[in-house]
Amino acid sequence: MNTSPVHHIGPDPLTLDRLQIILSAQHQLVISDKSLQQINHCRHYLDAKLAHSRDLFYGINTGFGSLCNIRISESDIEQLQYNLLVSHAAGTGDASPPEIVRIMLLLKAQSLAYGYSAVREKVVQRLVDFYNAGVLPVVFELGSLGASGDLAPLAHLSLPLAGLGEVWYEGRRQRADVVLQLRGWSPLAFKAKEALALLNGTQFSAAYAVWCVLEGRRLAALADLNAAIGFDAFNCRLSPLDAHIHRIRPQAGQIQVAETVLNLLKGSEIADAEKTDVQDPYAFRCVPQVHGASRNALAHVEQVLTTEINSVTDNPNIFPDDDLILSGGNFHAQPLALPLDYLGIALAELGSISERRVYQLIGGNRGLPAFLTDNPGLHSGMMIAQYTAAAIVSQNKGLCTPASVDSIISCNGQEDHVSMAANAATKTRRIVLNLERLLAIEFMVAMQALEYRRPKRSSEAIETLLHRYRAIVPRLEGDRILHNDIEATILFLRTVQE
Numbered sequence: 001m002n003t004s005p006v007h008h009i010g011p012d013p014l015t016l017d018r019l020q021i022i023l024s025a026q027h028q029l030v031i032s033d034k035s036l037q038q039i040n041h042c043r044h045y046l047d048a049k050l051a052h053s054r055d056l057f058y059g060i061n062t063g064f065g066s067l068c069n070i071r072i073s074e075s076d077i078e079q080l081q082y083n084l085l086v087s088h089a090a091g092t093g094d095a096s097p098p099e100i101v102r103i104m105l106l107l108k109a110q111s112l113a114y115g116y117s118a119v120r121e122k123v124v125q126r127l128v129d130f131y132n133a134g135v136l137p138v139v140f141e142l143g144s145l146g147a148s149g150d151l152a153p154l155a156h157l158s159l160p161l162a163g164l165g166e167v168w169y170e171g172r173r174q175r176a177d178v179v180l181q182l183r184g185w186s187p188l189a190f191k192a193k194e195a196l197a198l199l200n201g202t203q204f205s206a207a208y209a210v211w212c213v214l215e216g217r218r219l220a221a222l223a224d225l226n227a228a229i230g231f232d233a234f235n236c237r238l239s240p241l242d243a244h245i246h247r248i249r250p251q252a253g254q255i256q257v258a259e260t261v262l263n264l265l266k267g268s269e270i271a272d273a274e275k276t277d278v279q280d281p282y283a284f285r286c287v288p289q290v291h292g293a294s295r296n297a298l299a300h301v302e303q304v305l306t307t308e309i310n311s312v313t314d315n316p317n318i319f320p321d322d323d324l325i326l327s328g329g330n331f332h333a334q335p336l337a338l339p340l341d342y343l344g345i346a347l348a349e350l351g352s353i354s355e356r357r358v359y360q361l362i363g364g365n366r367g368l369p370a371f372l373t374d375n376p377g378l379h380s381g382m383m384i385a386q387y388t389a390a391a392i393v394s395q396n397k398g399l400c401t402p403a404s405v406d407s408i409i410s411c412n413g414q415e416d417h418v419s420m421a422a423n424a425a426t427k428t429r430r431i432v433l434n435l436e437r438l439l440a441i442e443f444m445v446a447m448q449a450l451e452y453r454r455p456k457r458s459s460e461a462i463e464t465l466l467h468r469y470r471a472i473v474p475r476l477e478g479d480r481i482l483h484n485d486i487e488a489t490i491l492f493l494r495t496v497q498e
Contacts, residue, residue, distance in 0.1 A: 008032040009113045009128070013310050016302055020214050022106070023099075029106065029128045031113060031121075038115025039124060045320030046118040050074070050192060058316050058327045059084075059196040068414070081195035085162060088155035088199055091140030096153070096204075098136045098168045100429075103207035104157055105131040107309055108198065116312045116319065117197040126161050126188060135179055138166040139204070145410060146333035146421030149313065150204030153422065158198040163187030193318075200314035200331045208425035209305050209340055215432045216298050216347050218497055219439060220291065223350045224257055225465075226442045227287040228264035230357045231271065232458045233449035235366050236280040238262065238271055246288060253299070254292030261287060268459040277366070283356035290353050297346030301339040308336060333421030337404035340424035344431045348396040351431075351438040355389040358442050361449045362386055372448045372476070379479045382445050385486070389441045392434045399427045399434075440489040443469075448476055465496065 007022045010032030021027070031039075046060070056062050056071060063070040064084060072080050096104075109127040112119050130136070137160045143152025159165030160176035164187075169179045180187060190198075231238070239245075241262040246255045265271045279285060316327040362382050364370035373381025403424035409416050447466055450458060457463055472492045473485050 004028045006030050009110055009124075010035050011038075011114065013306075014110060016210065016213060016306060016309075019103075019106075019210060019309070023103070023214075028132045029109065031109075031124060031128060035113040035115065035124075036121060039113060039119065039121050042115040042118045042318055042320050043120050046193060046318060046325075049325065057325050060193045060316070060325075064196070077192045078189060081190035081192070082162070084199065085155055085158060085190065085195045086164065088151050089159055089165065091143035091152040091156050093140050093142035096139040096141055096208075100207050100211055101136040101139050101157065101168070102131065103210050104139065104153075104203045105136070107203040107206055107210075108154070108157065108201065110309065111201055111203065111312055111314070112197060114312050116317050117193070117314050118318045119194045119197045120191060123161070123188060123190070123194055123198070126185070129183075129185065130160070130167075133183060134169065135160070135183070136168040137176070138168065138173060141422075141426050144204055144422035145408065145415070145418035146202070146205055146337055146423075147331070147410065147415045147418035148315070149200035149331035150202060150333070150422055151199050153204035154199045154201060157203075158195065161188045161198075162190070197314045202308060202313045202331065202333045202336055202421065205333050205336045205340070205421040205425040206305065206308050208422075208429055209301070209336055209343070210309065212340070212343060212347075212425070212428050212432050213298065213302055213305060215436070216301075216343065219347065219432065219435050220295055220298060220350065221260075222439045222443070222493060222497065223291055223294075223354060224260045224287075225264060226354060226439055226446055227257075227284070227291065227357070228261045229443070229446040229450060229458070229462055230361065231261065231265060231284060232268055232453060232462070233361055233446045234280070234284060234357075234368075235270065235273075235275065235277075235453070236284045237275050237277075238265065240280070240285045241265075241288065251289075251292055251296060253295030254288045256295060257291040258288040264461055265459050266461075268462070269456040270453050270458055273456060281356070281360055283353050283360060287353070290349060294346040294350050297342055301343045301346075304335060304339045333419040334404070337419035337421035337424050340421060340428050341400075341402040341404050344424070344428040345400045347428075347435050348393075348400050348431050351396055351435045352393050354438050354442045355386070355393045358382075358386050358389050358445050361445050368449055368452050372445065372452070373479075374477070381476060381479070382448060382482075385441050385445055385482055388482075388486075389438055392438050396431050396434050399431050403427065436490060436493075437486065440486055440493055443493060444473065444482075444485055444489045451475060468492075468496065 005027045007027040112124045137157045139153050139156040144150040163177040241258045313330045362371045370376040371381035371383040373379040403420040
């Protein structure tokens with residue numbers, strides 16, 4: 001008996017907080033009664049319309065893209081949908097991570113369940129079945145222009161519904177037809193509009209954006225924690241965190257970061273001790289301003305993304321109560337492309353200032369030994385950890401080149417402006433992964449530096465965290481393989497932030 005919690009796909013707005021709970025708590029999906037009514041109402045309308053009208057409806061009884069004026073006979077409509085599916089499965093490159101594909105399935109089911117896409121109930125249900133059973137289609141990262149939807153990635157997402165392509169299932173990459181047979185599911189044959197509804201949409205870019213925002217939240221919190229540790233490790237003044245400063249420049253993120261770092265340092269002997277330096281370097285003194293700006297960017301992207309995951313993004317859109325079938329451009333991913341580029345830049349900046357704090361901590365200043373080793377010269381200590389951080393920061397700078405400023409004409413001129421949101425999405429994910437490594441390096445370095453402040457101690461929160469960390473990564477007494485320490489630190493930080 002399945003005792004997993006349940007999430008009902010329905011008309012109620014889906015928040016990112018709710019989505020995080022669904023994903024982390026392994027919810028099973030169920031289509032709500034309200035959504036089933038809307039799905040069936042829309043499908044019945046389209047079937048009746050096709051039976052009694054000779055009008056041309058894009059992608060329903062016509063060709064696609066620049067072939068939109070060619071009528072397709074009723075007898076060829078199912079073949080048209082099949083041809084669309086297989087011809088658009090032209091993705092290549094690395095396979096998207098299964099956790100991203102899982103989000104894609106959920107978002108595609110959510111979008112179709114609003115009842116403006118005219119797919120049958122069984123199509124949405126099969127997406128839900130895949131999600132619940134952990135049958136995750138193999139989707140490739142390269143192929144979408146973010147124009148007429150994420151066409152190639154969504155084609156690969158949809159192939160297994162018809163018994164084509166490959167899926168991840170029970171830890172292995174397998175043929176979709178084999179897995180369907182194991183599950184006792186018959187391959188779907190798509191009716192009018194259905195393959196088009198599956199392939200149109202922004203769910204590839206949106207799924208990456210969801211993952212990046214949720215991870216970005218976690219890493220922004222880690223960046224604030226690192227800064228707090230660094231304040232004590234570098235023997236910084238607390239005055240840059242004083243609320244008086246931020247009250248007269250009331251940027252929301254700035255205020256939040258200053259309060260957070262100050263709270264993390266509450267009760268610290270080191271923070272309360274007398275300081276000799278009048279001011280601290282920007283990498284410490286301007287933490288509220290820099291981290292806060294990134295938090296403001298995150299908040300903006302969350303707002304745009306929340307709207308997107310609660311939207312219908314295929315084409316044409318069908319409004320049965322108004323007797324309308326309208327061809328438009330909701331599939332265009334420009335609303336995601338710009339924020340994804342912005343998000344990448346904002347998160348890369350958290351990594352950039354993190355590396356600067358590492359550089360300060362290993363520089364042999366403020367009573368700290370050079371490279372944080374007891375015997376510099378014989379031992380290199382944390383020297384090369386900063387090299388690694390610098391290399392990652394440099395790579396992130398290249399990845400921050402906006403994808404959304406590019407557009408390449410396609411489809412014989414019909415699709416003459418594209419968003420490149422998919423490229424923005426995949427490179428932003430790489431920035432997020434790089435940021436996690438950067439912050440782990442800083443955490444490792446800052447904790448090493450903090451112990452040179454003994455006998456003075458930091459706050460109870462930070463000292464407790466240091467004690468837990470040292471059970472996993474011992475203090476660096478002599479040179480050893482730092483790669484192992486970095487990887488262990490990454491895993492430790494994921495655990496303590498759960």
